[in-house]
Every structure is written in structure tokens, then in C-alpha cells.
Amino acid sequence: MRFSTSMRVGPVGFRIGSDWRAPIAGLKRLYRDYPKPADDIPHFTVRLEATHWWRRFVRPSVRIAGDHTLPEALPLPLAQGVLAAEMAMNLQMALGQRHFLLVHAASVERDGKVMILTGESGSGKSTLAALLGEHGWRLLGDEFALIDPQTGEAHPFPRPISLKNASIDVMAALAPPERFGERINGTPKGDIRHLIPNAAALAGMDKSAPPALILFPRFGNAADVREVLPSEVFIRLTQASTNYVSLAERGYTALTQLVTQTPARAIDFPDTATGLKLVQDLWAELA
Amino acid sequence: MSARLLCQLLTEPGRARDVTPAQWPSVLTIAQAERLAGSLAYRLSGLTLPPSVQSVLDAARLNADTGRVQALWEVEMAGRALALHSAFPSCS
Numbered sequence: 001m002r003f004s005t006s007m008r009v010g011p012v013g014f015r016i017g018s019d020w021r022a023p024i025a026g027l028k029r030l031y032r033d034y035p036k037p038a039d040d041i042p043h044f045t046v047r048l049e050a051t052h053w054w055r056r057f058v059r060p061s062v063r064i065a066g067d068h069t070l071p072e073a074l075p076l077p078l079a080q081g082v083l084a085a086e087m088a089m090n091l092q093m094a095l096g097q098r099h100f101l102l103v104h105a106a107s108v109e110r111d112g113k114v115m116i117l118t119g120e121s122g123s124g125k126s127t128l129a130a131l132l133g134e135h136g137w138r139l140l141g142d143e144f145a146l147i148d149p150q151t152g153e154a155h156p157f158p159r160p161i162s163l164k165n166a167s168i169d170v171m172a173a174l175a176p177p178e179r180f181g182e183r184i185n186g187t188p189k190g191d192i193r194h195l196i197p198n199a200a201a202l203a204g205m206d207k208s209a210p211p212a213l214i215l216f217p218r219f220g221n222a223a224d225v226r227e228v229l230p231s232e233v234f235i236r237l238t239q240a241s242t243n244y245v246s247l248a249e250r251g252y253t254a255l256t257q258l259v260t261q262t263p264a265r266a267i268d269f270p271d272t273a274t275g276l277k278l279v280q281d282l283w284a285e286l287a
Numbered sequence: 288m289s290a291r292l293l294c295q296l297l298t299e300p301g302r303a304r305d306v307t308p309a310q311w312p313s314v315l316t317i318a319q320a321e322r323l324a325g326s327l328a329y330r331l332s333g334l335t336l337p338p339s340v341q342s343v344l345d346a347a348r349l350n351a352d353t354g355r356v357q358a359l360w361e362v363e364m365a366g367r368a369l370a371l372h373s374a375f376p377s378c379s
Contacts, residue, residue, distance in 0.1 A: 013339060015312055040308055041339035043346075045316045067319040098346035248353050 001047060006037055010146065010157040010205045011100075012093065013037025016085055018048040019056050023081030030082070030160045030181050030194055033202055044068070044092035048084055051075050064088040068095035076187075083184050083192060086162065093144055093157075094242035100146035100155060101247055101254045104240045107140040107154050108132045109204075113212035113287050114154040115279070116145050116262075118240050121189065124219030127167040128275055130195060134174045135276065139201040145211075149247070149254035152261070153208040158201045160194035168193045170272055212287040214264040215279065221268040223278060228264040289313045293323065300330045308337065315343050325351030 001017025003024040008014075014037070018024045037043070046066040050056040060078035066088050073091075076084045093102060105118035106129030115137075117125040126142040133139035141157040148155060160181065163171055168191065172180070181194035214233060228236075237255055238244050244251045263286045269275035293314055295302050306314065318324040324347035331344060 037339060039337045039339050041311045041315075041337055043339060043343050045312060045319075067316060096346065096350075098349040099342065246350070246353055248356065 005031070006040070006042055007031040007034040008037045008205075009034060009159055010141070010155055012044065012097075012157065013042035014044050014046060014089055014092070015042035016046045016048070016089075018081070018085075019050045020048070020060065020062075020078060020081060022078065023048055023062070023085055026082040026182060027085055030196060033196070033199075044089070044096060046085060046088040046092060048081060048088070064091065066092055068092050070095075080184055080187055082181065082194070083187055086159070086194075089159070090143060097146075097243055098247065100148055101244065101251050101258075102242045103145040103147065103237055104143070104242065105145040106142040107145040107156075107211075108137040109140055109154075109207075109209050110137045110283065111287075112209050114140060114145075114209045115213045115215060115283060115287065116154065116211055117215045117217055118145075118237065119216050119218060122164075122219070124167075124217050124269070124272075124275065126161055126163065127170065127219070127272060128217055128279060130161045130163065130167070130171050131174070131272060131276055132279065133161075133198060133201060134171075138204050139197045144242075147211070147254055147258055148208065149250045151208070152210060152254065152257050154211050155208040156201070156205045158197040158205050160196050163193050163195055165190045171195055211258060211262050213283060214258075214262050215282070216264070216266040217275065217279075218266065218268050219275070220270065222270055223274050224268040225278065225282065226266045228266050230259045230264075233262075233264045234259045290317055290321075293317050293321070293327070296327060297323070297330055300334060303331050303334050303336060311337065311340050315340065318347075325354075 002019055003021050004017040005024050005028050006015040044067050049063045049065050051061045051063050055061045061075040062078055062081050062084045063075045064073050064084055105116050106125040107114050107116045108129055117128055119125050129139060129142045139158055142161040143159055144157050146155040146157050179196045184192045265282055267278050269278055289310055318327045328344035328348040
């Protein structure tokens with residue numbers, strides 16, 4: 001490919017090639033403090049390709065390719081090239097990762113124990129994790145929690161946090177401008193701006209820890225806490241996992257162990273201050 | 288780019304020790320694209336490889352194993368359905 005870069009995020013090395021310079025420049029900025037893949041050999045390769053050779057120049061359109069792809073993925077405009085790369089990297093993990101049980105969740109660590117925040121897009125898990133990461137917690141990641149089937153521990157995957165819409169301004173008040181990527185407007189999920197995890201999160205990207213609490217946050221309602229039974233946690237986490245089925249028995253064993261050993265709560269919160277307080281109170285009580 | 292190298296590794300796994308760190312990413316990517324990563328993992332098993340290469344091949348092998356179990360399960364189910372059909376031809 002004409003332009004390329006590589007990086008390691010937690011245990012996973014990526015190589016990204018592109019027909020254009022701009023997405024690689026954006027990625028190099030976001031990943032400037034990340035290490036290179038171990039032995040310089042990446043686990044996954046991602047390519048950002050023009051849909052036709054002339055679409056490199058005319059209404060440039062980015063098609064996602066790589067080791068693992070979905071045939072129905074739609075191309076994105078070049079202005080969203082960094083987002084395309086992020087989506088492609090997620091896709092490699094979602095489809096190709098076999099060493100960890102992947103749960104679509106944010107995770108943070110405190111006192112050597114991990115809290116997993118899972119929920120659908122828009123539930124506020126990324127925002128809560130980003131906030132906690134600036135309030136004395138170590139951010140493990142906002143996209144995937146990696147559960148080691150052998151030890152049950154959660155491994156960090158501290159990708160740049162993808163902040164959406166209103167949460168961009170919330171975090172802009174807390175973190176310096178050099179930790180932000182370019183604002184990407186008009187994506188399918190609204191406006192997106194990436195926040196580079198802080199130095200503690202990046203320095204700790206090889207430190208795993210056992211899960212101690214699973215939360216199902218939901219933004220937008222009056223404050224409330226509800227206990228979630230292991231049976232419901234199990235079903236919701238199978239839905240939140242991208243590789244539960246392909247891990248077969250190892251996935252079932254890992255998930256059963258996680259669910260039976262970790263308390264879980266669902267929380268509603270009307271604003272970020274209330275959300276933070278609820279989370280910290282629950283942590284003090286249960287973890 | 289290095290499809291030839293991939294072919295050589297599949298036929299003569301011992302050559303893996305001569306593959307340079309710069310060549311491995313292409314070999315692995317081509318193997319994935321050609322759906323030969325699982326075959327490569329089996330052919331290279333037992334050799335000393337860079338840890339990252341081993342990790343990618345371990346994943347490919349796990350993937351192939353799962354695929355095998357799923358395929359055998361399909362066959363088992365088809366077998367049971369056909370047995371039922373031959374015992375009770377009116378059953379469809």
C-alpha cells in the first residue's frame with residue numbers, strides 16, 4: 001500500500017495500509033504514544049482501499065479490507081478515513097480474535113480489580129469510562145473487554161475512546177486539547193472525536209486484572225439501581241460478545257465463570273455527575 | 288507479493304526458520320486471504336516461530352478446529368435426518 005502505519009494496543013498488533021495519506025496521518029497522531037507490534041509482526045492487517053482506482057481522486061471513497069472482512073460493509077467518505085480504520089480494526093478483533101472472549105464493553109481498573117460497563121451504543125458506557133479514566137481509575141478500554149479464558153482476567157485494549165456528540169464537550173473540559181483527534185462530523189453515529197487515553201492507561205496496557213463488578217449503564221432516565229441476576233447477565237453478555245459462539249466450549253466456560261463470580265447491577269442516570277456517583281458508590285459497596 | 292513463499296512454507300515447513308520478520312506479515316496476510324492460515328498453522332506446528340507469528344497461527348488453528356466441529360455436527364444432523372427419512376418415508 002502507498003501509506004502505512006502500525007501499532008500495538010494491549011496484546012494485539014495492527015498494521016494499517018491506505019491508498020491515501022490523510023487517514024494514516026490521522027492515525028499516526030492518535031497512536032503516537034503507542035508501542036509498535038511485538039517483533040514488528042502484527043496480528044492483523046487492515047487496508048483502506050479506493051473502491052475504484054479513480055475514486056482515489058474523484059469523490060474519494062474508502063473501502064475497508066483486511067484479514068477479516070464483512071462482505072456488506074459500506075464504503076465511507078475519505079473525510080471519515082480515520083473512523084474507517086477504527087471500524088476495520090474493530091472488525092479484525094470481532095471476527096478474528098480467538099485468544100480472548102470479547103465483550104463489547106468499556107472497562108476500568110481500580111485497586112487491582114476491574115469494572116466492566118456494557119450496554120448498547122448510546123448507553124453512556126464510553127462516556128462513563130472516559131470520565132472514570134480522568135478520576136483516578138485506569139482505563140482498560142471503551143470498546144472491547146478481553147477476558148482470558150484461562151485466568152478469567154480482563155486484559156486492557158486501550159484504543160482511543162470514540163466520543164460521540166454531547167460527550168465530546170464533556171470530555172473537552174477535562175482533558176487537554178493535544179489528547180484529542182480531529183472532529184469527524186456527519187458519521188452514521190453523529191459527530192465523533194477520539195480521545196487518546198492518558199499516560200497511566202497506556203503505561204498499563206499489559207497489566208490484566210480480575211473482574212469485580214459488571215454494570216449495565218443506561219443514560220437518560222432518573223437515577224436507579226437494579227440487581228441483575230446471573231441468568232440475565234449471561235444472556236446479555238452472549239449478545240454483547242462478538243466471538244462467544246466461535247470460541248465454543250472455551251467461550252461458555254469463560255463466560256459462566258465470569259457471570260457466576262462477578263456481581264452485576266443495571267443503573268439509570270440522568271446526567272454524568274449522577275452516573276459517576278452511582279458507579280463509585282456501587283464500587284465501594286460491591287467490589 | 289510472497290505467495291511463492293507461502294507455497295514453499297506449505298510444502299517445506301522447515302523453511303520457516305529462514306523467513307525474516309519483514310516477510311512474516313505478508314505471509315500471514317496472504318494465508319488469511321487465501322483461507323490457508325489454518326493449513327499453515329498445522330504445517331508449521333512444532334517449529335520455533337516468533338511469538339507474534341505463533342499467536343496468529345494459534346488463532347487460525349482454533350478457528351479451523353471450531354469449523355471442523357461445526358462441519359461434523361452438520362454431517363451428523365444430516366445423517367440423523369436421512370436415517371429418520373428412510374425409516375419413515377412418509378415423514379418429510
